[in-house]
Amino acid sequence: MIAHHVLFWLKADTTEEQKVAFRNSLLTLENIEVVKTFHIGKPAPIERAVVDTTYTFSLLLLFDDLPAHDVYQVHPLHKAFLDEFRTYFEKVVIYDAA
DSSP: OEEEEEEEEEOTTOOHHHHHHHHHHHHHGGGSTTOOEEEEEOOOSOOOTTOOOOOSEEEEEEESSHHHHHHHHHOHHHHHHHHHHGGGEEEEEEEEEO
16 A cells, blocks of 8 residues: 655645635546545644644545556646646645555
């Protein structure tokens, strides 16, 4: 199992309409056949010193194995998302775990 967790910090001037479009585009990634588990989130209202709540969106995907992860990385839906929305990113952090 491979967990692919992506945290997105969108630029400060991103409008609410743009955030909706961004989230809707993230939703299309669930249609990639190698994605086994899919979750989009925003920071939970948890106040603890060790919890980072500064990001805008979280994307968590689970894959059966590393080859499935690699299929996802070059999939047309993933590439289309990046092509359209990468200009919205202020920062992106990715955690991949096996």
